[in-house]
Amino acid sequence: MAQEENILEVRNLNVSFRVRGSEIEAIHDISLDLKKHETLAIVGESGSGKSVLIKTFTGMLEQNGRISHGTVSYKNQRLNELKTNKQWDKIRGKEIATIFQDPMxxxxxxxxxxxxxxxxxxxxxxxxxxxxxxxxxxxxxxxxxxxxxxxxxxxxxxxxxxxxxxxxxxxxxxxxPEILVCDEPTTALDVTIQAQILDLIKELQQEYHFTIIFITHDLGVVASIADRIAVMYSGKIVEIGTSEEIFYDSRHPYTWSLLSSLPQLAKKGEELKSIPGTPPSLYKKIVGDAFAPRNSYAMSVDFKADPPMFKVTDTHYAKTWLLDQRAPQVEKPEQILNLHQHMLEMSADDFTKEETV
Structure with a gap:
């Protein structure tokens, strides 16, 4: 993909909600660039903050929610400064449109x-x-x-x-619209229809030249559609990179867990992999890395200090202490060590099935 200018820029964004007399933070210090004509997938479990993040792009936060810090800029216009529905009507739908998961x-x-x-x-x-x-x-x-x-x-x-x-x-x-936000648009559909809708979105993007933000909890859904992938956990982006970097050279243990849980990697007779535990509650104060209690690779530092975002390449960043030069060398989960070969085999199987229909 040719180098494109940024159409949307998020800088140090924090979003909080007023609940039962307390201020609860749902999005923590997110910075993100969206390039014109690209497809950016934002993935993570339910409750990771994906939908809250994209609601700031269209002014659709609930009444008790607010941007407490940071900026969201669309074509150099500060969206976080828009206050009324009349102001948002020039953006919402016309410039940034949203497809939700339940059409009804x-x-x-x-x-x-x-x-x-x-x-x-x-x-x-x-x-x-x-x-x-x-x-x-x-x-x-x-x-x-x-x-x-x-x-x-x-x-x-x-x-x-x-x-x-x-x-x-x-x-x-x-x-x-200039930007089409797809908020888990295939979740309620069966696998065959999912594939048809994804193919349709890709075809329409080529025809109408819009930019896509694709929200999902399933990395497998975006394997063939995303140019870049941002992985979210507990209101933060913990890893971001090109689709190839996330699938074949991911560095964050949470991304490894998501990849290991792909149903496509399941073997007959073996139990499907899952991530132990549950995401942290918004009501609970987090010390250190939010993923540490569920992370089999966690070190003592993970329970004490939140890791910075480490640079892997010019396009790839991950927020994990495993990238610190002092950290021990670890092996990725066995299920994803040969992920590239697995993906090739799955593509070949799909082609064979299509040929025999």
Whole structure:
């Protein structure tokens, strides 16, 4: 991918929530660059802060949430300084659109599919009702809805889950956004439909030239779609790098754990790997590395001091004491030592299955 300018920049971002009279911090000192036309995946378990982070890009934090420190800049505009819905309307949807994981929460059940797409086109593109309908049908066709003209007047309940997700994508594209945020858009879908939706998003990106932020808890989902991957844990980015660096040269034990838990690596007759324990509570004060209690590679320093972000390459950084020059040399988990070969074998198997269908 050619070097592109930054379209979104996050600097030293902290997000906190007021809960039961206390201030709870959900995002801790995150800095992140999003390059124009790239696909950035943000991965981590539920509760790691992924969705909270992206809500700061569209002003969708809950009423008790606020950016307590840091900045979020889109095309050199400080988004953290926007206060009213009127100000956000120039960004939300029009510049940065979001696809959520459950399409039924995004679609109005009492309005037809076509009218919901047309409404967005009229609002953001200033088209007439006739023009909006024509464009809406074209978007329905482009996102894989068969007999789009006939199905324009149908309701959400008349569509399957996969078809509803395609409609949500069509609505997002109707805004002609610069950034498309995909918040676990395939979680509620079966594996076959997941693959179709991922292929569709990739095709549409090539056609419409938007930038993608893809949120997921499953590294396997983004293996074929992401240019870069940021791994989040307990409200922090603990590792970031190109897709190849994260899959084949990851350095953080949490990333190793996520990779080891990939269902694709499971062997017949063996127990599927999982990460022991649970993520830390936001109510609990963390001393040292938040992942230390679940980390089989943890050293005494992990329980005393939060590690800095170490540079691995110009594009790869990891927040672990294992990268300190004083740390002992350790071996990655056995499951991911030959991950590159496993991925090649999985790709070959998929190709063989397609050929025999």
């Amino acid at each position: 929460t995004s679609l109005d059940p009492i309005h037809t599919i076509g009218s919901q797409i047309s409404e967005v086109i009229i609002k953001h593109q200033g088209k007439s009702k006739k023009e909006a309908k024509k464009l809406a049908i074209e978007l329905m066709e482009r996102t894989g809805i068969p007999n789009a003209a006939q199905r324009y007047n149908e309701y959400p309940f008349e569509y399957s889950g996969g078809m509803r997700q395609r409609i949500v994508i069509a609505i997002a594209l109707a805004c002609r």
